Amino acid sequence: MSDRVFGTIGILLAAFYIWQATLIEESFISDPVGPKTFPIVIATLLGVASLFILLMPDEEPKWPALSRLIEIFISVAVLVAYTYLLPAIGFVFSTVLASSFLAWRLGAKPVHSVIAGVLISVGIYAIFHLALGLTLAKGPFGF
Numbered sequence: 001m002s003d004r005v006f007g008t009i010g011i012l013l014a015a016f017y018i019w020q021a022t023l024i025e026e027s028f029i030s031d032p033v034g035p036k037t038f039p040i041v042i043a044t045l046l047g048v049a050s051l052f053i054l055l056m057p058d059e060e061p062k063w064p065a066l067s068r069l070i071e072i073f074i075s076v077a078v079l080v081a082y083t084y085l086l087p088a089i090g091f092v093f094s095t096v097l098a099s100s101f102l103a104w105r106l107g108a109k110p111v112h113s114v115i116a117g118v119l120i121s122v123g124i125y126a127i128f129h130l131a132l133g134l135t136l137a138k139g140p141f142g143f
Contacts, residue, residue, distance in 0.1 A: 003057030010050025017043035075105060090139020091129075095121035 021039035064072075078101050085094035100117030104110055128134045 001057075002061060003053050007050045007052075007054025007057070010053065011047055014043045014047035014050060017046065071105060075102060078102065086137040088139075090141070091136035092121050092125055093139050094137070095124065 021036050082098040096117045099120040100113045103116040104113035129136050
């Protein structure tokens with residue numbers, strides 16, 4: 001049942017996406033493909049995939065217990081909080097907090113999750129900011 005609902009929602013979303021793509025105004029100076037083509041191709045792929053899910057559903061899934069669902073929602077809330085913390089405390093500190101929490105919820109011991117969070121944060125910072133020169137949110141200490 002859930003696959004059929006998901007497939008139907010996907011088809012409706014694809015139809016809405018195609019309709020919205022047809023409303024894009026084209027400039028008189030544009031390439032031959034135009035700005036509508038890419039969104040229509042993506043929506044078509046979504047529609048075909050959703051049709052496949054609708055016509056060939058899997059067996060009913062075994063949903064996790066309520067406690068696991070609450071854990072998932074808390075993890076989503078942590079990721080939302082992460083986006084709000086980025087400009088306030090910077091990339092490094094907010095990434096340490098978020099990745100430490102997620103590592104802990106994925107089964108690491110608290111001390112190991114903090115170590116993982118620090119290593120993840122510093123590693124990403126080194127790769128994206130120092131090596132690639134990308135700008136990341138600066139915290140109170142400038143990083």
